[in-house]
Amino acid sequence: MILVLIEHDRGSLAPASLEALTAARTFGDAVEALTIGDTADGLAADLEAYGVTVVHQAHDDVLGDYGPEAWGEVVAQAVRALSPAVVLATGTDRGNEVLAQAAARLDLPFAANAIELRGSADADTLDMTRVRWGGSLLEDASLTAPTKLVTVAHHAVDAAPADTPGAATPSLLAVEIDPSLARTVVSGRVEREAGVTLATAPVVVGGGRGVGSADGFAPLQELADELGGVVGCSRAVTNNGWRNHTDQVGQTGTRIAPDVYFACGISGAIQHWVGAMASKHIIAINTDQQANMVTKAGHAVIGDLHEVVPAITAEIRRRKSA
Numbered sequence: 001m002i003l004v005l006i007e008h009d010r011g012s013l014a015p016a017s018l019e020a021l022t023a024a025r026t027f028g029d030a031v032e033a034l035t036i037g038d039t040a041d042g043l044a045a046d047l048e049a050y051g052v053t054v055v056h057q058a059h060d061d062v063l064g065d066y067g068p069e070a071w072g073e074v075v076a077q078a079v080r081a082l083s084p085a086v087v088l089a090t091g092t093d094r095g096n097e098v099l100a101q102a103a104a105r106l107d108l109p110f111a112a113n114a115i116e117l118r119g120s121a122d123a124d125t126l127d128m129t130r131v132r133w134g135g136s137l138l139e140d141a142s143l144t145a146p147t148k149l150v151t152v153a154h155h156a157v158d159a160a161p162a163d164t165p166g167a168a169t170p171s172l173l174a175v176e177i178d179p180s181l182a183r184t185v186v187s188g189r190v191e192r193e194a195g196v197t198l199a200t201a202p203v204v205v206g207g208g209r210g211v212g213s214a215d216g217f218a219p220l221q222e223l224a225d226e227l228g229g230v231v232g233c234s235r236a237v238t239n240n241g242w243r244n245h246t247d248q249v250g251q252t253g254t255r256i257a258p259d260v261y262f263a264c265g266i267s268g269a270i271q272h273w274v275g276a277m278a279s280k281h282i283i284a285i286n287t288d289q290q291a292n293m294v295t296k297a298g299h300a301v302i303g304d305l306h307e308v309v310p311a312i313t314a315e316i317r318r319r320k321s322a
Helices: 016-027 038-048 068-082 093-106 179-184 215-227 235-239 270-276 292-296 305-321
Strands: 002-005 031-036 052-058 086-090 110-118 125-132 137-144 148-152 169-173 203-207 230-233 260-264 281-286 299-302
Touching (some): 002 016, 002 068, 016 031, 016 086, 016 110, 016 148, 031 038, 038 052, 038 169, 068 086, 068 093, 068 169, 086 093, 093 110, 125 148, 203 215, 215 230, 215 260, 260 305, 281 292
Parallel strands (some): 002 031, 002 086, 031 052, 086 148, 203 230, 203 260, 260 281, 281 299
Antiparallel strands (some): 110 125
């Protein structure tokens, strides 16, 4: 049996978990899910389409919101009670954090950010290819354990419903959580402005050092607004104080997967490329035709971004009004 940890935010399903469910079905074994906290009980209907046979639901007063220690302890208790062959989660910050916590509690090995899983789930050893060093290295690895704990690299698998829906039968999983683990549970929140985010936007217009200044991002913002997207940036931009760190695309920022990424004046250092490489289409705008981002992009415009970006925006507006 394959057990998939379902990531959610107070009952709102994280789409990344659907990637893990899709990857789990490649084994051909029964796929069961684990939800944590009673706010997630309503997710069973969403999981049915992805082939889930049983949804194990863990309830406890400590589980009112996310907490890495408490969630890790739930996964550990689920492994002891259910003896799954494999536990999968998505390689998000939360997924990696929770399975690391569970691995420590179970004294089991843990492999993060797999992009391909090979062999039988029930075998003693699970073979895989996983991403290392921020995406600059692919490693073939073997994980040997009675229960294999693995995260699937975010955006490595396209989420797809199962050919045959599962029953997604709810089943209460009895857990006992030490109240002391509430020390790392989220205790307060500040609501941000509603709308698309850097991680979920269909279009991202990114700017690098070549933008020249904080004011230089105004044309990029206009283009993003016309396309229903958001503005991102490179680490050099945040280091210069032109944009907030929350706008940074990269290994130490946000990993994006938009339909289109405009990389404007961005050289394309490996850390930035790791954050942007899951984009379906990359359009690089740069005066340097040898820039790393230009050579890696599917399309490139060699020119001054201060001329090219406004011209693109003007053409979009012209076509909209035609």
